[in-house]
Amino acid sequence: MEHMGVEPGRLQFSWISSAESTKFVTVATQVTEAVRALGPNRRFMQPPLAEVA
Amino acid sequence: MTSTTAILREIAARLLSSGAVEMVIGFRPGTIPMMNEPCFVRTPAEVGHLVWDSHCGINLANYLTDRKEKIGIVAKGCDSRNIVTHILENKIRREQLVVIGVPCRGMVDKRKIAMKCPGEITRVSETASAITAEGEGFSRTFEKADVLQHNCSLCIHRNPVIYDELAGDLVEEQQGVDRYADVRAVEAMTPEQRWKYFEDLLAPCIRCYACRNACPLCYCPTCFVDESRPQWVGKGQDPVDVRTFHFLRAYHCAGRCTDCGACERACPVGINMRLFTKKLEKDCLELFGWEAGLSLEARPALDQYRPNDPNDFIR
Numbered sequence: 001m002e003h004m005g006v007e008p009g010r011l012q013f014s015w016i017s018s019a020e021s022t023k024f025v026t027v028a029t030q031v032t033e034a035v036r037a038l039g040p041n042r043r044f045m046q047p048p049l050a051e052v053a
Numbered sequence: 054m055t056s057t058t059a060i061l062r063e064i065a066a067r068l069l070s071s072g073a074v075e076m077v078i079g080f081r082p083g084t085i086p087m088m089n090e091p092c093f094v095r096t097p098a099e100v101g102h103l104v105w106d107s108h109c110g111i112n113l114a115n116y117l118t119d120r121k122e123k124i125g126i127v128a129k130g131c132d133s134r135n136i137v138t139h140i141l142e143n144k145i146r147r148e149q150l151v152v153i154g155v156p157c158r159g160m161v162d163k164r165k166i167a168m169k170c171p172g173e174i175t176r177v178s179e180t181a182s183a184i185t186a187e188g189e190g191f192s193r194t195f196e197k198a199d200v201l202q203h204n205c206s207l208c209i210h211r212n213p214v215i216y217d218e219l220a221g222d223l224v225e226e227q228q229g230v231d232r233y234a235d236v237r238a239v240e241a242m243t244p245e246q247r248w249k250y251f252e253d254l255l256a257p258c259i260r261c262y263a264c265r266n267a268c269p270l271c272y273c274p275t276c277f278v279d280e281s282r283p284q285w286v287g288k289g290q291d292p293v294d295v296r297t298f299h300f301l302r303a304y305h306c307a308g309r310c311t312d313c314g315a316c317e318r319a320c321p322v323g324i325n326m327r328l329f330t331k332k333l334e335k336d337c338l339e340l341f342g343w344e345a346g347l348s349l350e351a352r353p354a355l356d357q358y359r360p361n362d363p364n365d366f367i368r
Contacts, residue, residue: 003239003332004300005248013367027368043248046293 006043009034057105057155060220064153065100065125068218074125074151078113079103086177086186087163091116103127105220107179110160110202112315114138114269117145124150127220129157131204131313133213134346135269138309141353144272154216156224159197159205160314164323166200169193204314204327207232214347233335235328251296257322258295260288264326265302267319270309277301303329308337308354311346 001011012034014027065077081092081102089108093116094100105127113126114135124145128136133154139145166186167174176187185194198206207230212223239247262278265271277285278298286301287294303310303326310330317327337343340363343354 001300002244003247004251004296004329005244005246007244015367030368044293044296046287046291 007038010038010041055105057221058103061103061105061127061153061155062100064218064220065094065103066097068125068151068153069094069100070097073123075122077103077125077127077153078116079127079153080105080109080111080113083108086174087161087166105155107159107161107184107197108163108177110205110314110318111267112269112313115267115315117150117269118272119144120149122149125153125218126150127153127155128213128216129155129160130208130210130212130214131157131311133215134210134311135313137215137346137349138311138353139269140349142309147349151218152213152216153218153220154213155220156213156222157205157208157211158224159201159208159211160318161197161200162202162318166193166195169195202314202318203325204312204317207312210311210344210347215349233331236332236335239328239332251328252292254324254326254328255292255295255299258290258299258324259322260290260295260298261321263319263321264316264324267315268302268306269313269315270306271302299326299329302326303333306330307333308341308343308356309345310334 002008012031016024016027061079065079068074069077075095077094077100079092079094080089082104083090087108089104089106089111091111091113092102094102109129112135113128113132117124117126117136117139126132126136133152136145136150136152140147161184166184170186170188170193171191172188174186174188178185179197182197183194184197184200185192209227209230209232211226239250242250265276265278278288286297310333312327312331312334314327316330317325320326334345337345337354341354345353
């Protein structure tokens with residue numbers, strides 16, 4: 001994805017067990033912050049159908 | 054008639070008349086120059102259709118999928134690697150095949166020749182190192198090395214990796230080839246530049262799926278782009294849908310693509326979609342030391358786990 005121009009950090013991977021609740025919270029928070037810092041996604045976006053019609 | 058053609062016909066006749074195979078898959082001349090087409094020969098009387106020259110770029114492994122009969126198949130280096138991949142993926146059994154290996158010196162890119170000719174090409178002939186194209190009022194001769202398909206000029210596996218018969222002497226492999234200069238050029242760009250670069254690259258795409266159809270790896274009974282329930286990707290010309298198609302098609306080839314160039318060759322508008330698959334090929338080589346289709350013994354990179362697999366991207 002990054003090779004074709006999606007910003008580094010927008011796509012993230014993690015492996016979290018259902019028992020690792022704190023890790024889930026930590027990762028979810030970090031991902032949210034990282035993506036928020038990148039701003040709204042402008043790529044891989046299609047206009048909503050209502051606007052097209 | 055080249056000597057390779059004569060040897061191929063002799064081998065095909067022998068295999069068919071002895072009953073070793075029921076069919077030989079090879080090439081015959083197309084209806085227009087430089088467009089050889091696949092040819093299924095079933096009787097010794099038909100072996101005269103078979104030819105071999107610099108226009109046999111189609112990957113014949115594509116025609117093996119789920120066949121039940123005994124088959125003799127003509128195989129360049131890349132075809133043979135895709136045959137290995139087919140065997141590993143259980144799309145054909147090794148025992149069904151008599152691989153007729155043809156050491157390859159590269160296939161020519163018909164577009165490169167057509168672009169340098171002033172009119173329609175009606176006749177093409179070749180020697181070991183030169184191609185001559187002729188048409189109404191012109192005749193042009195090219196060094197073969199100058200008009201090779203891009204993937205052929207970068208090829209480091211010209212000799213077939215498996216074969217039962219050999220139609221010609223093994224050729225010297227190209228050494229010191231920088232296979233990934235184009236991928237590195239893209240890697241050096243900023244995300245904005247890359248997005249723009251691939252936008253421009255894919256802009257002419259008409260979604261004809263010729264690249265998918267020519268690809269020996271694309272044998273799913275129903276391709277994700279044809280499925281309508283669920284519909285994974287829109288079917289129109291929307292740039293997001295076009296990109297999704299190319300991106301996912303490439304991903305389905307990860308660790309399997311041999312850079313045979315069939316996709317690029319088949320494209321009617323000349324898109325170099327190999328830039329997607331080559332990135333995956335490069336990553337497979339650098340991260341897993343994997344090159345597709347070289348051995349019947351090794352399991353593909355995406356098929357096995359090793360404790361030292363790189364996993365820095367997982368947090």
